[in-house]
Amino acid sequence: MNFEPAAWAADWMLSAAQGIALVVIVTGLAQTAFYIVQLIYAAAALSSRPPVPRGATLWRRYSDQAPPIAVIAPAYNEELTVVESVRSLLALHYPAFEVLLVNDGSKDATLQRVIDEFGLKQVGRFVDDSVEHKPIRGFYANPALPRLLVIDKENGGKADALNAGINAARSSLFCAIDADSILEPDALLRVVRPFIDYPDRTIAVGGTIRIANGCTIDAGRVTTVRLPRNFLALVQIMEYLRAFLMARLALGRMQALTVISGAFGLFSRQRVVEVGGYSHATVGEDMELVVKLHRHMRDNRLPYRIDFIAEPVCWTECPEDVGVLGRQRARWQRGALECFAKHKDMCFNPRYGRIGFVGFGHILLVDVLGPVVEVLGYALVPLLYALKLLAVEWLLAFLAATFTFGIFISALTLILEEVQLRRFPRARELAILAVIAVVENLGYRQLSNVWRIKGWWQFLRREQGWGAMTRKGFGGTPA
Amino acid sequence: MTTLLALWQLSLFLCSVALLALAAILLARVISEGRGSRRENERRRVSGLLLASELDSPRAPRGRIERDAAAKVALEMAELVRGPDREALLANAEALRVPHILLQKSVSRVPQERLLAAEALALFPSGRKRVGEMLRDRNPDVRLGAALALAQNQAAPPAAEIVRRLGLGTRERSLLVASLMRDLVDADPASVEELIFAPGLPDAARLAAADALAASGRIEHAPLVARMAEEAGQDEELLPRIYHALGRIGHPSGHSAILRGLSHPAWTVRAAAAQAAGTNGLVEAAAGLGLLLDDPQWWVRFRAGEALWRLGAAGRAVLTDLARDGSPSAREAAARTIEERATS
Numbered sequence: 001m002n003f004e005p006a007a008w009a010a011d012w013m014l015s016a017a018q019g020i021a022l023v024v025i026v027t028g029l030a031q032t033a034f035y036i037v038q039l040i041y042a043a044a045a046l047s048s049r050p051p052v053p054r055g056a057t058l059w060r061r062y063s064d065q066a067p068p069i070a071v072i073a074p075a076y077n078e079e080l081t082v083v084e085s086v087r088s089l090l091a092l093h094y095p096a097f098e099v100l101l102v103n104d105g106s107k108d109a110t111l112q113r114v115i116d117e118f119g120l121k122q123v124g125r126f127v128d129d130s131v132e133h134k135p136i137r138g139f140y141a142n143p144a145l146p147r148l149l150v151i152d153k154e155n156g157g158k159a160d161a162l163n164a165g166i167n168a169a170r171s172s173l174f175c176a177i178d179a180d181s182i183l184e185p186d187a188l189l190r191v192v193r194p195f196i197d198y199p200d201r202t203i204a205v206g207g208t209i210r211i212a213n214g215c216t217i218d219a220g221r222v223t224t225v226r227l228p229r230n231f232l233a234l235v236q237i238m239e240y241l242r243a244f245l246m247a248r249l250a251l252g253r254m255q256a257l258t259v260i261s262g263a264f265g266l267f268s269r270q271r272v273v274e275v276g277g278y279s280h281a282t283v284g285e286d287m288e289l290v291v292k293l294h295r296h297m298r299d300n301r302l303p304y305r306i307d308f309i310a311e312p313v314c315w316t317e318c319p320e321d322v323g324v325l326g327r328q329r330a331r332w333q334r335g336a337l338e339c340f341a342k343h344k345d346m347c348f349n350p351r352y353g354r355i356g357f358v359g360f361g362h363i364l365l366v367d368v369l370g371p372v373v374e375v376l377g378y379a380l381v382p383l384l385y386a387l388k389l390l391a392v393e394w395l396l397a398f399l400a401a402t403f404t405f406g407i408f409i410s411a412l413t414l415i416l417e418e419v420q421l422r423r424f425p426r427a428r429e430l431a432i433l434a435v436i437a438v439v440e441n442l443g444y445r446q447l448s449n450v451w452r453i454k455g456w457w458q459f460l461r462r463e464q465g466w467g468a469m470t471r472k473g474f475g476g477t478p479a
Numbered sequence: 480m481t482t483l484l485a486l487w488q489l490s491l492f493l494c495s496v497a498l499l500a501l502a503a504i505l506l507a508r509v510i511s512e513g514r515g516s517r518r519e520n521e522r523r524r525v526s527g528l529l530l531a532s533e534l535d536s537p538r539a540p541r542g543r544i545e546r547d548a549a550a551k552v553a554l555e556m557a558e559l560v561r562g563p564d565r566e567a568l569l570a571n572a573e574a575l576r577v578p579h580i581l582l583q584k585s586v587s588r589v590p591q592e593r594l595l596a597a598e599a600l601a602l603f604p605s606g607r608k609r610v611g612e613m614l615r616d617r618n619p620d621v622r623l624g625a626a627l628a629l630a631q632n633q634a635a636p637p638a639a640e641i642v643r644r645l646g647l648g649t650r651e652r653s654l655l656v657a658s659l660m661r662d663l664v665d666a667d668p669a670s671v672e673e674l675i676f677a678p679g680l681p682d683a684a685r686l687a688a689a690d691a692l693a694a695s696g697r698i699e700h701a702p703l704v705a706r707m708a709e710e711a712g713q714d715e716e717l718l719p720r721i722y723h724a725l726g727r728i729g730h731p732s733g734h735s736a737i738l739r740g741l742s743h744p745a746w747t748v749r750a751a752a753a754q755a756a757g758t759n760g761l762v763e764a765a766a767g768l769g770l771l772l773d774d775p776q777w778w779v780r781f782r783a784g785e786a787l788w789r790l791g792a793a794g795r796a797v798l799t800d801l802a803r804d805g806s807p808s809a810r811e812a813a814a815r816t817i818e819e820r821a822t823s
Contacts, residue, residue, distance in 0.1 A: 064657070065657055123823055127815075128777040197654075200652055200716065407494065408496060437501075
């Protein structure tokens, strides 16, 4: 191609523009290749997984050997939903579990609501002090409900509350969840499978998170799966499908998973204690914990597995408001960057094997470079236009390839969901999601990158804090 | 072909594949929803036939949908009933040729299908030969599932053969092996007893066998488990399991091993030994358990405190003394243990 650059354009401007264009194209190609590999691995993982039997079969098969689990649910200012959440957790189908509700210094009546509802009294408890957290003010239990223990502590954030729960747990495994999420009744029986199949090696397992907006919820259970009417919630459903059914499943299959969602993950308590529990000074404490586990096991040359299971489902409410969603995405971006910066020595370090190359390669491509490169690509358009270097036909061809590839990935993810899991009860819902897979490329995708760049900015400015996260609550009452 | 043209063609290709794929799954879903009523009708029909007191030449399911529905509903219902009801239900399922459907599924190329078929086929005497063959399946989940299904239906081959076929304790380390051993003990305790003395058997398999015998109330193998504790030396993975087994057996022949375990260098072993001392009511361990209240590992302190409380007056006296005069760590552990037990 021959271009006649603008007369005022200096050589360095032309070189810079060409250099940036090259980076954008190479990164885009690398991301594309990585996504295709992920899809293949995700399909292999889904097709070779053990069957997904009914609850009764699961119970018959696993209940004898299922290790005890401590379910740790941190709660902060959840007075409207906490009772329902605890009831839902106590009704889980699992042979041996204990619910540890950690009241993280709530300013509302969260603690009193639970005490009143479940007839709790202050009790003594001999707890570990291996991981750090703010002081515990008291323990509450009711002998008639031996599966429930409430830990009241000073406010210290989610990671701090989880650490308090870890210290109080007396099971070899603990399950970290959000108190306002809903676990399917047999989720623990399903997610524990790697710990039963590979007891000597498994140290952590993640499960699928799904969006409950639009679903019918009755007595802390999702009874009917439906799509929400809100566009942002619909787009997030597609995003979650891609994240869990493609990326995490594939990375789990490759044994290079670097994140287990804070909303639902099962961990070996001992291994987590060995790495010091959850880190305090980060908003990406869930990702950082998994990376610390990898580092610890690799540094000590211990054989291990960190798996992801597609079937166990935890339902969560997603933001339907642009402002709240933007803050959440900026925070996630900041968390990923904090984790990458803290453990950057693992990136492409042969000592960490596939974690260094595949796991950190994924973080680098998708979380660190991804938003920057995509926004640079958009910014390049007016720059090249001003320099008279913009070939419109090339721009359109690249945009078309990028967007159609996005649609292609989404379509294949929907197929994986339909063939293997089939959680959407009606064809109409699949059709709506298929339309969303196309429409999200026009506007939402760009907006999402702006939020992620905002996360970059917050990271560079070393901003802390979670920002306000408004939830409607599953009962529909504003919380 | 220019690069530009290739880019457009790539876009067109990706778009076409995506749209075709989406159209295909939508079409498949619409067809499947249409078949739903056929499936439901067949489930209703087969459920009624399975529960009938007498069947007079019932029509076997014909199409694929009907066969799938029949196999599924038969398995679901068989899981819900026991005893003579189950036998009657399985006889009706035989009359409906359900085992024949399952035999076809047992050679599916999809491991999930084969595993479900193995579990269901083992319910039928006519299907057990095939399930026995599935112990050689290429997929380890199917092999273990077949062994479990046979053992649950008291139709498993001798334990030694299962250990060899499945590579128990070597290739196969699943915790389900313990369930398998327990089911084998129910059906054929002699073959599991032989395992314990079999030369060259992996320790994990031997321990699972001993554990299963212990759980069945057979204490005559306790001396062997105690000997295993001695021979395991410094094996930090195996020893805690041995101590758990000794705790469950509760036989005096294991007491000296438990007392030795209290001072083992590995904390996991000390914690397991402390727990075993508590469940055995081993009063002679009270002093050793008291020392463990000052252990650097919380798990050891916790298990020691728990065990001391379980020992009764002798253990509680040690706790009270240490809560008053122990080292700071032991004082804290003893006081917290007493406080917890008193308030729970």
